[in-house]
Amino acid sequence: MENKQLLKKYRSRLVMHGILKSVLGGLVVGFAVNFIAAFVSWFVGYDNGTWLSVGLGIGAAVIGGVIFYFAKFRPTNSDLARRVDMLGLDERIITMMELENDDSYIAKRQREDAQEKLATVTHKSLKFRIAGKIVACVVAAAVIAPAMTVVCELAARNIIRSGLGIFNPEHDGIKEILITYEADEGGSIDGDEAQIVYTGEDPTPVKALAEDGWMFVEWSDGNGNPYRADQKITEDTVFTAIFEEIDPEGEGDGDGNGQGDGNGQGQGQGQGEGDGTSDQPGEGQGQGNGKGNGETSDKPGDKPTDSAAGKYEPKNQIRDGRTFYRDYLESYFEDAMNEITSGDDLPEDLRELVEEYFQSV
Numbered sequence: 607m608e609n610k611q612l613l614k615k616y617r618s619r620l621v622m623h624g625i626l627k628s629v630l631g632g633l634v635v636g637f638a639v640n641f642i643a644a645f646v647s648w649f650v651g652y653d654n655g656t657w658l659s660v661g662l663g664i665g666a667a668v669i670g671g672v673i674f675y676f677a678k679f680r681p682t683n684s685d686l687a688r689r690v691d692m693l694g695l696d697e698r699i700i701t702m703m704e705l706e707n708d709d710s711y712i713a714k715r716q717r718e719d720a721q722e723k724l725a726t727v728t729h730k731s732l733k734f735r736i737a738g739k740i741v742a743c744v745v746a747a748a749v750i751a752p753a754m755t756v757v758c759e760l761a762a763r764n765i766i767r768s769g770l771g772i773f774n775p776e777h778d779g780i781k782e783i784l785i786t787y788e789a790d791e792g793g794s795i796d797g798d799e800a801q802i803v804y805t806g807e808d809p810t811p812v813k814a815l816a817e818d819g820w821m822f823v824e825w826s827d828g829n830g831n832p833y834r835a836d837q838k839i840t841e842d843t844v845f846t847a848i849f850e851e852i853d854p855e856g857e858g859d860g861d862g863n864g865q866g867d868g869n870g871q872g873q874g875q876g877q878g879e880g881d882g883t884s885d886q887p888g889e890g891q892g893q894g895n896g897k898g899n900g901e902t903s904d905k906p907g908d909k910p911t912d913s914a915a916g917k918y919e920p921k922n923q924i925r926d927g928r929t930f931y932r933d934y935l936e937s938y939f940e941d942a943m944n945e946i947t948s949g950d951d952l953p954e955d956l957r958e959l960v961e962e963y964f965q966s967v
Contacts, residue, residue, distance in 0.1 A: 636667025649769030
């Protein structure tokens with residue numbers, strides 16, 4: 607009992623040392639269990655694996671620390687005597703412990719000598735020594751285990767795939783989706799025409815390009831924008847770009863105010879004065895000024911002409927994608943009228959152009 611009181615402070619010092627090493631050992635075990643549980647949960651795609659791995663890790667750390675202390679790091683009387691003697695007591699404490707129950711004169715003298723020497727040192731002289739291997743293991747485990755736990759949580763939230771999902775995407779409910787972009791006659795697709803994506807991914811953008819003499823109308827799903835960047839497609843889909851050929855003759859509706867009222871076979875509405883002659887049915891020549899809404903010609907397939915300045919649709923009025931052919935025909939028509947009124951012979955090419963014009967109205 608006397609020896610225990612004498613070495614009480616030294617024992618407390620060694621107990622703290624043993625607890626510290628036990629905690630470090632328990633952390634290594636806990637992190638290892640945490641890592642293994644998180645890895646298995648991630649690999650099989652277990653959604654609650656994050657909390658399970660953390661809980662198992664904490665439990666393993668506590669249990670491991672307790673086992674480490676009582677099985678390895680709890681100081682015994684022999685450990686205490688050996689550590690104190692290392693302070694320069696030359697095994698006096700070990701001998702005193704061995705002769706603790708001996709009442710002989712020699713045993714008493716030995717204890718007195720040991721107590722005198724023990725008074726020259728302090729319990730603070732006992733230094734803690736932690737093996738570098740234990741520290742390295744704790745640091746490595748403290749990095750790897752939380753990282754694996756994060757991976758497990760990301761997989762549970764479907765941000766990344768599980769281990770089995772890498773080899774078989776359908777295990778995570780992810781399937782391959784084929785998205786096809788194709789063009790009908792008159793155009794082509796700028797971009798990847800056949801794209802394979804997985805659930806949650808989006809295809810790369812594409813654009814429908816029209817060939818010369820054609821114009822883009824719409825996609826098969828009704829999208830009127832030739833450029834498209836699709837999102838959230840969940841099944842195999844085919845998008846077809848639809849094109850329409852531009853009519854070089856032009857067909858459109860006119861609605862406006864114009865000048866001129868000719869006598870011939872046709873119909874017109876407006877106010878004006880003029881007289882003209884007609885060489886052929888459906889053709890008229892006239893001079894006059896008037897304003898009104900004009901609708902000319904009652905021939906089948908007739909279209910409103912330049913007798914009224916109206917609104918033209920790009921679909922059938924554009925010849926090369928930029929120019930209204932009507933403006934050019936007006937210029938030639940004026941030249942033809944000048945030739946006729948001046949009495950000069952009308953050139954053959956100009957006559958054909960005039961005839962073409964009248965046939966279109």
